[in-house]
Structures are given as structure tokens and as C-alpha cells.
Amino acid sequence: MTAVVLSPSPTLLALLLWIVCEVVVGTSQEERCVYLDHAHHLDTVGLSQDGDVIIGALINFYVLPPTLDLSFTKEPYLQSCSEFQESPVQWAQAVVFAVEEINRNPSLLPGVRLGYRIMDTCTRYPHSLRAVMSMISGGNATCETTRPAKLIIGDSASTQCIILSRVLSPLHVPMISYLATCVCLSNRREYPNFFRTIPSDMYQARTMAQMAKRFGWTWVGAVVADNDYGLQAVQAFREETKGTGICLAFVSTLLRERLAKDVDRAVKMVQSSSAHVIMVFAWYMDVEVFLTELVRRNVTDRQFLASEVWSTSSHLLSNPALYTITQGTLGVAVRSAPIPGFEKHLQELHPSRYPRDTILRVLWERTFGCSPVHNKTSQSGLPPCSGKESLEGVQNGVTDVSNLRATYNVYLAVYAAAYALHSLLACTAPNSSDLTMTPGCSSPDIITTQQLLEHLKLLNFTTQLGEKFYFQDGEIPAVYDLVNWQRGPGGTLQYVLIGRLEGSNLIIKESAISWPGNSNKVPVSVCTAECPQGTRKAIKKGLPVCCFDCLPCAEGEFSNVTGYQKSL
Known part of the structure; x- marks a missing residue:
């Protein structure tokens, strides 16, 4: 077959050239900027700083996605989310603080300036996927592009991490999560680019199983998020309790898009169940x-067993309406560690210092009831701020540094990225013993994400607290605090440390525990009490082994030990 080449007419060429000029050149910067999708308004929800190497970070500043438009009358696109949260603002500032701290450190990445780009995920995978693609590509528009991110810190949720890891793995882009705990993410074959600074849920489930065994709770209910985080936690609990005589009375799931309906079903299950211990993930x-x-x-x-996501929540602890139900809660908490200088950094935050931080503007509006933006771009409808507003003396989820848990995990993730880059760039510190070496690093422009991924696997450094930090197949050693919600001064609730988990070693100070109702007695949660002497267990058909009848022993048989039967 002979190919025929058609020569375009001069008129057609002129028309095409006119269209290109209209789209690209235009008369203003706005007209010259071409956006790759209709959700470019989401690009402004976050904060950024340029640098030689960019670290991307995914933070869920908002948690409630808008109702989907299913009319199909227009092209669907991602809309802005609602329900602003304060605690994640502190997580984002941990990135900012760590990057600024590293950039001032002459011994870590000398001559290389780190930058960051932090975007909102709305705790939903369409938003996080769009955000991460924007980060690694340098932007979703043809204007104001930035350096592509070499590494992603996040996401906070396991489901998003599963999706993002599968998308980024072929591109060899490493990601370090600070809050995703699903056991499934430990599979290095499936998620070879995934690392985390928080232990796997396997250890949480093991801890709760050990507590149930210790206190004789054989009949436990479960209310969990309808995602990988919650469902995998239930599966891990089942694995840990196999053969121990501990049973799950029920499992009820919660999905945010149908939360009212799911909560109604879960509450009815709790009401109707004889299980008085409820595990909540x-x-x-x-x-x-x-x-x-x-x-x-x-x-x-009810006695609640709290997962790490809510076991130390200041938001829940400060809600007076929940005092009667949450007192006595036992929780597994991410370990707490201090970050020297971080409190001062938070107190000195001001929109004038970080003009590109749109999240800080929202925080200012919510905290002080005024708008820090004094020009026509302010759409809050609030009066302008005086400029003298300060977070010093303000007590909220951003400024509270008494127990840095997820925040410290974020801080560690930034340092893990920095030390991996330091190794990759063959950096030498000013105090190097080799006097022939010039302090500095090789050019960061030539590094690849695959090289960075390999150096993360071999990471080994000492933190500012003097602790050794390393990844073992993407994981860190399991260390948890065990907490108990108790009445504090003035009748308010506070959590108190009552134990610790290190590896498989569970330490609990039982005398320090306050049980529900301010009781000193351990709650009872069994489907059927153990059979008395002279009777035997008869398993009820269709029910778990924890539920049984106690029948008199047959003639010629006896039971001289509670709950057991012996034959003559």
C-alpha cells in the first residue's frame, strides 16, 4: 500500500495557527495558562516552598467530600471538601518545621535546599490521587509549574496508600506514610515502594487480643471503618484470637458517605448484643x-477499646456530651515523643510569614474571626485582621504539643527522606575527617526516584532523641502507649498512661485503670458464663463457640473442674 501525503492548504494552516495563538498566547496570563482538568481550584488548598529537591506531602485538612452530582448533565469533576480539622494543620507544620530545620543544618544535606508541596486529600482517593499526580509531574497547569516531587509523605489512610502505591510503584516513587496501619501494606511484593513511620495494625490487634484474654473478655463487638483500615483490623484480631476462646459478637461498619444510616445500624447492634466490650477502629x-x-x-x-486514630483525640476528650460513655475507655496509642523547638515554631506562625499557606488563612479565620487577606481576593466575608493576632496563648489542636504522636511520625518521615537523600548524594559534612573532601553534595538534578527508593531501604540514622531509626522491609519496630480515659480536675476527661507495648511484650499497670462508671471492677463480657461443676458445655448450633448451654453431666460422667467434663 502506498501512503498518500496530503498537503494542508494555506488557509487551514492559518486557521490552526490562529487557534494555537488564541489558546496559548492570549491577552493575559490567565488565558495563557492551560489547566489539565476542571479541578484546578484544589491546587490552592495547601502550602508550598521551592527547593533543589521537593518533598510532597498528603494531609487530610478536610474530611467531608461533597455529594456527588449524578445528574450527568455536565462533566463531573472533583469539588472542594468541607469539615476543616485542626490537628492535621499541626502535621503539615511538622513538614515545614523539619524542612526549615534541615536547611539550617550544615551537616545534613549541605548545599542542598529542600522544598515541599503539601496538598489536601479530603481523606478520599480521587483527591489524593489527583494531588499526588500533580506533585510528581510538577503541576496540573502549563503555568507556574514546580519541580516534580521525588518522594511522597502520606497518605494518612490505608485505602489511599494502597491505591497510590500501586500507581507510583511502576514509577519507583517512594512514599512514607505517617498514619496508614493496614496489615496488608506490609506485603513488599505488592507494595515495594511503601514505607511507614507507624507500626502495622497487626500489633494493635495483637494488643487488644492480649487485653481481652487478660481480662477474661471472650465476647467482643467491633465497630470499624468500612475500608481497609477497619476491615483488615478485624481480620487481624480474628487471626490473633484463633484458638483462644475469644469470639467476635458482631462486626458493624461505618462509611462516611452513609454515616447516619451506618451509625443507626451499629448502635442497634450494640444495644441488642450481650457483648459489653466494643472494639472501635x-x-x-x-x-x-x-x-x-x-x-x-x-x-x-460499655467498655470501649480505642484504636490509635481516636485513643488520644483531644476533640473527643473535650466533648462534655461524651463523658458518661467514654470514661474508662482503653486505647492503643501511637508513641509520643517531643520535637524541640516545635512549640515556638507554632506560636510564631502568621499568614504574613507564609503568604502561600492557604490552610493557615483558614485557621486564622476560624481562630480569630477575621480575614488575614486585605484585598479583593478575600471571600470569607469576615472583617480584616489587625495583624497583631498571635497563636501564643491559644489552646487548640494546632498549638497543643503535650503529646506529639502522628505529628512526630510526620517529622520522622521528613528526616528519613533527608538522610536517604544525604546518602544518595554522597554528601560530606563540614567536619569530615577527610580534609581533601570539600563539604557538600553531588547535584540533586541527576538523581532518580528509583535511586532514592533503594537508599531508603538501607536507611540507618540516629534521631535527635538518640534513638536508632531504620526500616525493616518498610516497617519500624512496634512501640505503643496504652491509655485509659479518666476523670481529671474539674470533672473533665483526660487520658492516662497505664501501660506500653514493645514488640510482643505487653506491660499493663492494672491498679492504675479506671473502669466505666468509675468502678474498680473489671467489666464482664461473655456470651455464656463458664459451666459450674456437674454440668457440661453444649455448643449452640449456628453460634460461635463462646455461646453454649450448660447441661447436666450424663450418668457415669462427672465434671470436677469449672467448664470442663471428664469421663469415668
């Missing part, structure tokens, strides 16, 4: 709705 704002409904229905005599 869900986001703290969803837990609040669930607990509030239990209080409304006067169900306040």
Missing part, C-alpha cells in the same frame, strides 16, 4: 457521631 469524627447516638439512646455501660 474508625476516624475520630465518625466515632464522635457513633458515641453521640449511643448517649442519645442511653447506652452508656
